[in-house]
Amino acid sequence: MEKEKRLLSEDFRNKVWQLLRRGGLDPGEFAWEDRDSQVASNEIVTALVHRPTGHYFLFDYRAHHYHAVYTPGRKEHREEVRTETWGRQLTSARQWMNNLVQALRAVPR
DSSP: OOOEEEOOOHHHHHHHHHHHHHTTOOGGGEEEEEEEOSSOTTEEEEEEEETTTOOEEEEEEETTEEEEEEESOSSSSSEEEEOOSHHHHHHHHHHHHHHHHHHHHHSOO
């Protein structure tokens, strides 16, 4: 059985790029990938991956509900949030970006 693709639109990807820039992150360090869903067994969804660290934000979907799955989390290494809407997906993406900035600052140079 072929997996169903639930990928982000170009417009939504552009909104995420804007969040990266506003958050002081270099969009050149990130890549879009199609990945297997972590909450649904038969879906392909969009991930934004921070290439230097491998941390990611998965724009996941299951049974008519949006989910954010990401590393690093605020309290756990991996967190999953049922976001319900695209707007809440953006809010979760902003939180992930803040978590990522904190994790990058904590790495000794």
